[in-house]
Amino acid sequence: MTYKLPLLLALLGATAVHAADADTIYIGGTILTVNDKAPTAEALAVKNGKIVAVGTRKAVHAAEHGPKTVIVDLKGRTLIPGFVDAHGHISGVGMQAVSANLLPPPDGPxxxxxxxxxxxxxxxxxxxxxxxxxxxxxxxxxxxxxxxxxxxxxxxxxxxxxxxxxxxxxxxxxxxxxxxxxxxxxxxxxxxxxxxxxxxxxxxxxxxxxxxxxxxxxxxxxxxxMPKTTPTQAMAMIDAAQNIYMANGYTTVQDGKTDAAAMAMLTGAAKAGKLKVDIVSYADLVTLKDDPILRGPWMSRNYTDHFRIGGVKLTFDGSPQGKTAWFTQPYFVVPAGQKPDYAGYPAFPKPGEAQGWVDMAFKNNWQLLVHANGDAAIDQLITTVRSAEQQFPGKDRRTILVHGQYLRADQIPELKKLEIFPALFPMHTFYWGDWHRTSVAGPQRAEFISPTGAVLAEGMMFSIHHDAPVTFPNSMRVFDSAVNRTTRTNYVLGPAQRISPAVALKAMTLWPAWQHFEADRKGSIEVGKDADLVILSANPLTVPPATIKDIKIDATIKAGTSVYTRPGVN
Structure with a gap:
């Protein structure tokens, strides 16, 4: 009996877009697809930067192998989709790369x-x-x-x-x-x-x-x-920052709150063909206001030379670890010189000021990211978005709550109702978890910081991030923090908010791709999507959870092209 190719593939256990002579076929390891319909695969094929087949080794080889196809043996390692940066500042990482490192251990001296x-x-x-x-x-x-x-x-x-x-x-x-x-x-x-x-x-x-x-x-x-940088210095900073992200498995990177200088740097790098990963910018609305660049071709759902402007960003409050975030209750230990009822302060203290900026974003149908750490700032976000939705209804804008450290349980259903997507920051559990317990909010409130478990229980998607250069864009530390929530002293901060490794993987790939309106082409290993891939030294779904942070990024592949290989790894 003779079968036509699509039926043959179905019988063998693969899905494919026929493109004989694939550029690359990956075999010999675990492939985690982040596709619930087929969570794992034995092989995948890539051609012209796209995934053209996923399935069993036999089926993919039969359909896609040609005389020029390169076979990559994973040697027992794990292949996953490229990490999608849910929130960070690549322009800041570029500046960090040429500045003095003042970080405490484990990242600095x-x-x-x-x-x-x-x-x-x-x-x-x-x-x-x-x-x-x-x-x-x-x-x-x-x-x-x-x-x-x-x-x-x-x-x-x-x-x-x-x-x-x-x-x-x-x-x-x-x-x-x-x-x-x-x-x-x-x-x-x-x-x-x-x-x-x-x-x-x-x-x-x-x-x-x-x-x-x-x-x-x-x-x-x-x-x-701040001194002005020369074009050569700017390109060097972007290059250094990209190398850091690629070494951590990121194939899509965010630049949150891009000001005019950073915007010029990033668009210049794109025009010069210097970008190796996709960079999505969210412009600083307060400084750029109605700048023509926000109405030009860079404001798009599609990348040009690996760059696009995805929307705009606002900041509603400050930092909980720096004790400038805006709470409804006082800080556990108030800063020196402050009154006992000190609870931080808003970024927009004037009546109607925050609403005006949110209305501007909604009126222009710009996707809006809002930095809000304290619960008072999150209340302000909910109130202003509710009002703007009533005034400018009917669009899928995917408004993003960035950080949400002190998101209260009663605020989560409000986020769901308003379709506000939480981009959460569980890295705080390691870096500042002990500080949150003993100084910022006290032991009770601190247990609920970055409440990924509660958001998941509400049936919501969310993403997790590093906020680089606040922390290094260490993907496996991001992963570890959400799964384990251990502090510097190994205290488990908020055990009920821990999530499974499988959910953490989604929160770093498919769900932030959805957050960026890119889930149709990124975030999972499926036929037709970009071949954005990462090779890990071990499987994060099966290793002991405490060792997730020790997993190495062995290689990063962007649109089918290798952009990083860990030194000493073949």
């Missing part, structure tokens, strides 16, 4: 303010960027992990240099510390008032800036003094 001073002195002495710009930047100090449990003061940074302006950014990205030279360059004095939605921390006299600037206060000084 800093334990104290003395360490910050030592590292910044060494950086000023050796950095080509400092030499070319006359400006020194350090990234990601974390007062919760410093011996002093506070930020460095301007005097402590003056001890590093009084000649070169110094800016060190808190790991949250919502605060920063500056030396006296930088403060003077910005024209900020004791008479400079706090900006709306921000704070300039003061010395004992209540007037003199102590060097620490919060939220819009950080923007007030940073935008005035």
């Amino acid at each position: 800093v334990h104290s303010i003395a360490d910050i001073q030592r590292i910044m002195r060494d950086f000023i002495a050796t950095s080509p960027m400092v030499k070319s710009t006359g400006f020194a930047i350090g990234f990601d100090y974390d007062d919760s992990q410093l011996a002093e449990k506070r930020a460095p003061t301007r005097q402590e940074l003056d001890a590093v240099s009084t000649e070169i302006p110094i800016m060190v950014i808190h790991q949250s990205g919502h605060l920063g510390a500056f030396n006296s030279k930088a403060i003077a360059m910005a024209g900020i004095t004791a008479d400079t008032p706090n900006p709306s939605g921000g704070v300039i921390q003061r010395e004992a006299d209540g007037r003199t800036p102590n060097g620490v600037f919060e939220e819009s206060g950080l923007a007030l000084i940073a935008y005035k003094i």
Whole structure:
């Protein structure tokens, strides 16, 4: 009996779009498809950057193997879809890559303010960027992990240099510390008032800036003094950032809250053919407002040279670990100098201000991402989106709640009703879980941070992310944090909010692809989708959960092309 090809494939156990002589066939390992209809496969074939067959080894080989086909033996390893970055800032990672590393362990060497001073002195002495710009930047100090449990003061940074302006950014990205030279360059004095939605921390006299600037206060000084980068420097930063993401298995990367300078850098890289992964930008609505770029061809559901603008972003509050997030209840331990009822503050304190920005996004049918960490900020998100939906109904905008650290249980049904998609941040359980319990919110409230389990129980999709450069875009640490929720001291923070490895894999692939309106072409291993793939050293669904963080990214493939191979791996 003779069968036509489609029937033959069905009998053999494969699905395919016939394209004989596939470029590549993957065999010899576990293939996790993230497709509920066929969760695993023995083989897949790729041609012209697309998946053309998935199924049994015999069927895929029969249908797709040709004289030029390259056979890749996985050697027992695991193949998964490429990770989709649910929220991060690749432009910030580029800046981080050329700045001093002030992270605490396990990602950096800093334990104290003395360490910050030592590292910044060494950086000023050796950095080509400092030499070319006359400006020194350090990234990601974390007062919760410093011996002093506070930020460095301007005097402590003056001890590093009084000649070169110094800016060190808190790991949250919502605060920063500056030396006296930088403060003077910005024209900020004791008479400079706090900006709306921000704070300039003061010395004992209540007037003199102590060097620490919060939220819009950080923007007030940073935008005035940040050095401009040359096109060559900008390309080098994007290159360095892409390499970091590809080494962590990301094939689609987000740039959240892209300002004008970063937008120029990213579009320039795209036009120059420098992008190797897809980058989706969400423009900073407050600074770009009605900029023509938001109505041009870059604002699209489709990529041009690996870049597109997916929508816009707003920030409703600050950082819980930096104690600027906006809560309905006071902080467990209020910051020095604050009243006992201190509960953070909104980014838009003026009546109707937040609503105006949300209305602008909805009126233009721009997908909207809103950073909201504290439950008061999430209340504001729910209220403003509800009002905007009533005024501008009928569109699938997929509004995104970014972070949602202190999302309350009673707010989850409201998100579902308004179709607000939660992009959650369980990485906090490791990096700041102990700090949340002992200082930010106390032991009871901290158990419910980033409540992935409760959101899943409500029948909702969600994504999980790293928010790089807040943390490194370490995909397996993201995975681990959602599955295990262990803190630095190995305390399990909110065991009821843990999710299974299979759900965590979806929350890093298919569900963020849906979040970005890209699930029709990304996020799972199915015929017709982009061949965005990652080879892992082990299967995250079967290894002991505590070892997930130790799994290595052996290779990353973007649209069928290898863009990263782990050194020493064949």
